[in-house]
Amino acid sequence: MSEIVTAAMVVIGDEILSGRTKDRNIGHLADIMTAIGIDLKEVRIVPDEEDEIVAAINAVRARYTYVFTSGGIGPTHDDITADCIAKAFGVGIDIQPEARRRLEAHYEAGMLNAARLRMARIPDGASLIDNPVSAAPGFRLGNVMVMAGVPAIFQAMVGSVAPDLVGGDRLLSRTVIALIPEGAIAEQLGKLQQDYPDLDMGSYPAFRGGKASCAIVLRGTDKARLDAAAEAMHGIFRGMGGEPFENEIV
Amino acid sequence: MSEIVTAAMVVIGDEILSGRTKDRNIGHLADIMTAIGIDLKEVRIVPDEEDEIVAAINAVRARYTYVFTSGGIGPTHDDITADCIAKAFGVGIDIQPEARRRLEAHYEAGMLNAARLRMARIPDGASLIDNPVSAAPGFRLGNVMVMAGVPAIFQAMVGSVAPDLVGGDRLLSRTVIALIPEGAIAEQLGKLQQDYPDLDMGSYPAFRGGKASCAIVLRGTDKARLDAAAEAMHGIFRGMGGEPFENEIV
Numbered sequence: 001m002s003e004i005v006t007a008a009m010v011v012i013g014d015e016i017l018s019g020r021t022k023d024r025n026i027g028h029l030a031d032i033m034t035a036i037g038i039d040l041k042e043v044r045i046v047p048d049e050e051d052e053i054v055a056a057i058n059a060v061r062a063r064y065t066y067v068f069t070s071g072g073i074g075p076t077h078d079d080i081t082a083d084c085i086a087k088a089f090g091v092g093i094d095i096q097p098e099a100r101r102r103l104e105a106h107y108e109a110g111m112l113n114a115a116r117l118r119m120a121r122i123p124d125g126a127s128l129i130d131n132p133v134s135a136a137p138g139f140r141l142g143n144v145m146v147m148a149g150v151p152a153i154f155q156a157m158v159g160s161v162a163p164d165l166v167g168g169d170r171l172l173s174r175t176v177i178a179l180i181p182e183g184a185i186a187e188q189l190g191k192l193q194q195d196y197p198d199l200d201m202g203s204y205p206a207f208r209g210g211k212a213s214c215a216i217v218l219r220g221t222d223k224a225r226l227d228a229a230a231e232a233m234h235g236i237f238r239g240m241g242g243e244p245f246e247n248e249i250v
Numbered sequence: 251m252s253e254i255v256t257a258a259m260v261v262i263g264d265e266i267l268s269g270r271t272k273d274r275n276i277g278h279l280a281d282i283m284t285a286i287g288i289d290l291k292e293v294r295i296v297p298d299e300e301d302e303i304v305a306a307i308n309a310v311r312a313r314y315t316y317v318f319t320s321g322g323i324g325p326t327h328d329d330i331t332a333d334c335i336a337k338a339f340g341v342g343i344d345i346q347p348e349a350r351r352r353l354e355a356h357y358e359a360g361m362l363n364a365a366r367l368r369m370a371r372i373p374d375g376a377s378l379i380d381n382p383v384s385a386a387p388g389f390r391l392g393n394v395m396v397m398a399g400v401p402a403i404f405q406a407m408v409g410s411v412a413p414d415l416v417g418g419d420r421l422l423s424r425t426v427i428a429l430i431p432e433g434a435i436a437e438q439l440g441k442l443q444q445d446y447p448d449l450d451m452g453s454y455p456a457f458r459g460g461k462a463s464c465a466i467v468l469r470g471t472d473k474a475r476l477d478a479a480a481e482a483m484h485g486i487f488r489g490m491g492g493e494p495f496e497n498e499i500v
Contacts, residue, residue: 019280030269040267043295075433076453077440115436183325186365190327203326
């Protein structure tokens with residue numbers, strides 16, 4: 001791998017931590033990052049509290065190429081993400097004319113009240129991220145992209161920023177699965193990893209149709225090396241009486 | 251609230267960060283914590299890398315009453331959680347007799363190979379957490395509970411530790427929902443929050459049947475105050491032409 005591009009995500013919201021809402025944005029962002037060759041290295045879920053949000057943002061924005069946030073940019077009193085980002089960067093925040101224009105275009109006359117206008121408050125120096133669902137924009141400041149928590153809007157916003165992200169070398173992967181418990185092949189897998197230090201090898205146990213099974217995920221940037229290791233993994237499973245395959249059955 | 255008991259979760263696993271596996275343990279733990287009156291304050295998802303795991307564990311175990319981890323306690327080379335916990339606490343780690351006995355009882359003769367025996371490596375001073383699904387135990391060291399990543403096993407392990415956890419004052423909640431966009435009631439909600447500083451009020455927008463709606467979640471420990479605020483919230487929604495209800499329709 002010649003270049004590793006990294007990312008972190010900060011999920012902002014008491015509702016995720018209380019269990020009321022089950023997060024669906026982490027998995028979506030993870031899929032997109034993998035597809036464009038960006039290594040998502042860390043996710044933090046924090047409550048709607050200024051100190052926690054500011055600390056999390058500042059911890060990750062210094063470490064990773066990109067940071068993505070979800071949640072807390074709506075019109076209600078508990079939506080404090082934009083202010084926290086401004087505070088984290090030490091910049092001002094105010095109604096931004098273009099953001100205001102988008103809200104004015106979206107709402108019928110008289111509906112853009114003071115609370116909704118809060119959604120046009122954008123930290124100084126940030127550029128807007130389009131929201132094709134409900135107009136109120138996200139924004140990008142430095143390497144931090146601030147997006148909505150509602151999954152349909154989050155996904156739309158990820159879609160609008162993705163083309164501008166610079167990915168690293170694309171990771172290739174092969175997944176070899178068998179109805180063999182991972183403990184039965186763990187030792188040979190460890191040796192295979194030693195033979196292929198340039199590849200990432202992960203073992204993911206699961207029950208498939210009630211039977212202990214495992215999926216071995218091999219990842220790397222060199223296709224020939226990857227294919228050779230995947231064939232070796234097929235051999236290891238077969239040696240244990242397994243019938244390895246590469247498509248999920250559950 | 252007389253006493254606040256807090257918790258954090260550390261999810262360990264490249265497969266969550268790559269998107270290959272969609273986490274189901276965070277939501278489960280969040281539900282259980284809420285049910286027993288423990289305030290889940292932070293979640294971190296970290297890769298299978300020693301430095302990252304040790305740093306995350308040490309950051310959260312100092313701050314919160316309880317810490318729960320998921321993932322990385324299986325038999326393969328990428329399962330390094332137990333060693334990381336030992337390192338974080340500065341204690342030794344070795345095959346623990348009772349853990350070994352459980353594995354011996356679970357596997358048929360000859361099947362407890364060296365890789366599987368790794369699952370009996372437990373940090374010095376830790377107590378075991380039962381695994382009724384596949385025997386290999388989790389463990390508790392200090393305030394950190396280390397559990398499996400496979401959801402069925404994670405849930406079983408949470409079930410076995412839950413009775414020993416001491417919760418704080420039980421939070422009561424009422425959720426008032428209407429097919430009214432949150433921007434329409436944001437200002438009045440902000441005033442309601444000012445009138446009830448002892449309650450937590452969160453607004454969660456969503457599309458219900460294609461219509462903009464929001465759920466206002468009110469939380470607190472005083473039932474009379476909670477009920478009064480919930481009634482006021484019904485009034486706010488009705489004032490906007492909404493027909494508020496308290497059961498989810500989607």
